[in-house]
Amino acid sequence: MGQDGIDLETSLGYLLKEASSALRLAMEEVLRPLGMTITHYSCLELLAQRPGLSNSELARGAFVTRQSMNVLLQALERDGYVTRPAAPPVGKALPTRLTARGRRSLEKATAAVRSVESRMLEGLSAGDQQEAFRMLTSMVRSLREGPTPG
């Protein structure tokens, strides 16, 4: 006889998805007026902190496939937010950089996203936030380790 289902009222997995969904919605809400999607913003923010990231690296950082990021990068390049060299300096990877326009566009978005993150954390103490960081990091590590062989 099969076990009962997963109790969604107490499941941390479900709650994690709920929190992520709420964050996504809040971010979309503030980024929409700026004509920016979350992936779009993530890409610019990654490039601001680590100039020269390749398409594949940006994809991993934004949690999408490199194919999806490639589509986005081509649009961003066409519209003058980022630049890539015509030929790869080494290997196949094309290092991407923000243009002045890209940096300007990112400034407003960063402010908007910062306000959302502040709101998200307003009920948590500094100690709480440290604990939350530790636990989420542990979850990510466990999930990436793959199924336990035993």
Next chain:
Amino acid sequence: MGQDGIDLETSLGYLLKEASSALRLAMEEVLRPLGMTITHYSCLELLAQRPGLSNSELARGAFVTRQSMNVLLQALERDGYVTRPAAPPVGKALPTRLTARGRRSLEKATAAVRSVESRMLEGLSAGDQQEAFRMLTSMVRSLREGPTPG
């Protein structure tokens, strides 16, 4: 002069997205062999716990639009996993219920998802998990409250 960007290495928002992404990937991995997507599974799990949920209620519970859930429900109904009355008993909402086939299909998926959730939490004590629940709940509530007027 604009402020600097958001430090992704220490941002709880980014980490939340990372954890959610890792969970999504792990769930997709175990559900794929069963021919099931996450939304598909979520729908069945919701119906197992709260029989008679309407399309819109299922959509909210699975964090998708009611249009997306409607497409899924039509497929599930066509394939015999759920049933809906031909006419709404009251209002326009059609209460949905699992069939025996739907319940059987859910059993395997629940076991698979349970193993993923266990793995995710294996580094956290019971107290940790309670704290994580409290913090995530706080984040969801704060995000849904909308921007602080002040």
Next chain:
DNA sequence: TGACCCATGTCAGTATTCTGACATACCTTT
């Protein structure tokens, strides 16, 4: 009763992401 508002189900079109596939470049090993 009638006007209004809100929630629901549904259709259609659009957008975004994903999977599959291929060629290329680097690295390691033999």
Next chain:
DNA sequence: AAAGGTATGTCAGAATACTGACATGGGTCA
């Protein structure tokens, strides 16, 4: 040097979710 393995960029097609729109049912209030 040659072969195998891994990573990358890119194209094409499929799957999935979303936005917009419309009609209907139920409730509230004047």
